[in-house]
Amino acid sequence: MGSVVIPIPDGDQGCTHDIKQEKKFQASLSGIISFVQKNKDEIRKVIHAIKVGIALVLVSLVYFVDTFYKEVGDDNAMWAIMTVVVIFEFHAGATLSKGLYRGAGTVVGGGLGSLAAILGQLAGGIGNPVVVGVSLFIFGGAATYVRLNPNIKKKYDYGVMISILTFNLVSVSGLGGESVMEIARERFLMIVLGFAICICTSFFVFPMWASDELHDSTVSKFEGLASSIEGCIEKYFNEKEDQSVRPIASFKGCISVLNSKAKDESLVKFAKWEPPHGKFGLSHPWEKYQKIGETLRELAVTILSLEGSLNSPEQPLQALKESIKEPCEAAGSSLARTLRELGESIMKMRRCQPGASIAPDLKLARQELSQAMSTFKLGKLDNAEGFAIACFLFTLMGVVEKLENLSKEVEELGELAGFLQG
The missing domain is CATH 1.10.357 (Tetracycline Repressor; domain 2)
Structure with missing residues (x-):
C-alpha cells in the first residue's frame, strides 16, 4: 500500500499571510479615512x-x-x-x-x-x-x-x-x-x-449641528494662528535671500480667521436654537465663542502685520538678525505652544491651568523679546536696520499682549460652560 503525503502548511507562512491581509486592510482603511477627511464638506x-x-x-x-x-x-x-x-x-x-x-x-x-x-x-x-x-x-x-x-x-x-x-x-x-x-x-x-x-x-437623520461646527472651527483657528507664528519667524530668519522662499502660505491661517466673522455670527445664531445634544447643554455660552472669535481676529491682524517685516525693502543683514534669532525663536515657540494649549482646552472641554503653563509661557515670551529689544543690541544698529528689527520685535510684543487677552477669554469660557478641571 502506497503512502500518501499530505502537505502541512508552515505556521510562519500562515502568519505572514495574515500580516499581509492585515496590512492591506489597514491601507484600505487609511485610504477611506483620508478620502473622507479631504472630501468632508462634499460628503x-x-x-x-x-x-x-x-x-x-x-x-x-x-x-x-x-x-x-x-x-x-x-x-x-x-x-x-x-x-x-x-x-x-x-x-x-x-x-x-x-x-x-x-x-x-x-x-x-x-x-x-x-x-x-x-x-x-x-x-x-x-x-x-x-x-x-x-x-x-x-x-x-x-x-x-x-x-x-x-x-x-x-x-x-x-x-x-x-x-x-x-x-x-x-x-x-x-x-x-x-x-x-x-x-x-x-x-x-x-x-x-x-x-x-x-x-x-x-x-x-445624520443631524448637522451648527454648535459642533462652531466648536470645531474655533479650535482649528488656534492651530492655524500657531502655525502662522512659527512659519513667520522661520522665514524671517531664513538665510536665503530669494523672495521665492518666502511665500505667504504661512499666513493662510490668519487670512482664514479674518474671513470667518460672518460664518461665526450665523453659527452662533443657529447654535442658540439647537436642543441639548452630545457635550453641549441647554445654556452653553455660545456668545463667548463669538467673543473669542473676535479676539482671534485681532490676534490674526497683529500676526499678519509681520508680513511687512518679511517683505520690507530695508532688510537687516543676516548677521544682525542672528543677534536676535535665539530669543525670537524661543518667544515664537512659547506663543505657538500657548495657542495650541488654549485650543486643546476648548477641544477637550477641560479648563487649562493658567498658572501652571499659560502664564509662564507668556512671561517667558515677554522676557525673551525684552532681551532682544535691549538698547545694548539695538543701539549698535544704524537707523534703517534698527527700525526694521524694532518693528518686527514690537509687533511680536503686540502678539504677546493679544494672547494674554485671549487666554482670559478662554478661561472665562471654561467657567461659564463648566469645563472640567484639566
Missing part, C-alpha cells in the same frame, strides 16, 4: 441633499392619503411641500429657527388677514374689496417699514415677510365668499405638517 452636502429628498417624499405622501387629501384639498396640501422647500436648511438650528419664524409669521399674518376678510364680508358689496384693499395697504406698508429697521431685519426679517405674504393670501381669499377661518386653519395645519417633517428629518 456633508450630499447627506443634506439626501435628507431634503427624504423630507419631500414624506410630505408628498399627503397626495396619496385619499381621506386626508380630500379634507385639505389640492391648494392647501401644496403649502406643506412649500414649507419643506423653504425652511429646510443645512444646519438643524437654522431649520428650527426658520420654521418657528414661519409659524409665528403665519399666525400673525393669518389672524390679521382673517380679521380683515371678515370685516370685508360684513361690509358686503362694494365695501368688501374696499376694506380688504385698505387693510392690505396699511398692513403691507407698516410691515415693510418695520422690515427696514436694522435690528428687525437682522433677526426677524423672514418672519415679517411671511406675515405679509400670509396676510395678503388670507385676506384676498375672503373676496370669493369662501370660509376664511376654514382656509386659514387648513393652511396652518399644512405648514405645521411640513415643519414637523423637516424637524424630524433634520434632527434624527
Whole structure:
C-alpha cells in the first residue's frame, strides 16, 4: 500500500499571510479615512441633499392619503411641500429657527388677514374689496417699514415677510365668499405638517449641528494662528535671500480667521436654537465663542502685520538678525505652544491651568523679546536696520499682549460652560 503525503502548511507562512491581509486592510482603511477627511464638506452636502429628498417624499405622501387629501384639498396640501422647500436648511438650528419664524409669521399674518376678510364680508358689496384693499395697504406698508429697521431685519426679517405674504393670501381669499377661518386653519395645519417633517428629518437623520461646527472651527483657528507664528519667524530668519522662499502660505491661517466673522455670527445664531445634544447643554455660552472669535481676529491682524517685516525693502543683514534669532525663536515657540494649549482646552472641554503653563509661557515670551529689544543690541544698529528689527520685535510684543487677552477669554469660557478641571 502506497503512502500518501499530505502537505502541512508552515505556521510562519500562515502568519505572514495574515500580516499581509492585515496590512492591506489597514491601507484600505487609511485610504477611506483620508478620502473622507479631504472630501468632508462634499460628503456633508450630499447627506443634506439626501435628507431634503427624504423630507419631500414624506410630505408628498399627503397626495396619496385619499381621506386626508380630500379634507385639505389640492391648494392647501401644496403649502406643506412649500414649507419643506423653504425652511429646510443645512444646519438643524437654522431649520428650527426658520420654521418657528414661519409659524409665528403665519399666525400673525393669518389672524390679521382673517380679521380683515371678515370685516370685508360684513361690509358686503362694494365695501368688501374696499376694506380688504385698505387693510392690505396699511398692513403691507407698516410691515415693510418695520422690515427696514436694522435690528428687525437682522433677526426677524423672514418672519415679517411671511406675515405679509400670509396676510395678503388670507385676506384676498375672503373676496370669493369662501370660509376664511376654514382656509386659514387648513393652511396652518399644512405648514405645521411640513415643519414637523423637516424637524424630524433634520434632527434624527445624520443631524448637522451648527454648535459642533462652531466648536470645531474655533479650535482649528488656534492651530492655524500657531502655525502662522512659527512659519513667520522661520522665514524671517531664513538665510536665503530669494523672495521665492518666502511665500505667504504661512499666513493662510490668519487670512482664514479674518474671513470667518460672518460664518461665526450665523453659527452662533443657529447654535442658540439647537436642543441639548452630545457635550453641549441647554445654556452653553455660545456668545463667548463669538467673543473669542473676535479676539482671534485681532490676534490674526497683529500676526499678519509681520508680513511687512518679511517683505520690507530695508532688510537687516543676516548677521544682525542672528543677534536676535535665539530669543525670537524661543518667544515664537512659547506663543505657538500657548495657542495650541488654549485650543486643546476648548477641544477637550477641560479648563487649562493658567498658572501652571499659560502664564509662564507668556512671561517667558515677554522676557525673551525684552532681551532682544535691549538698547545694548539695538543701539549698535544704524537707523534703517534698527527700525526694521524694532518693528518686527514690537509687533511680536503686540502678539504677546493679544494672547494674554485671549487666554482670559478662554478661561472665562471654561467657567461659564463648566469645563472640567484639566
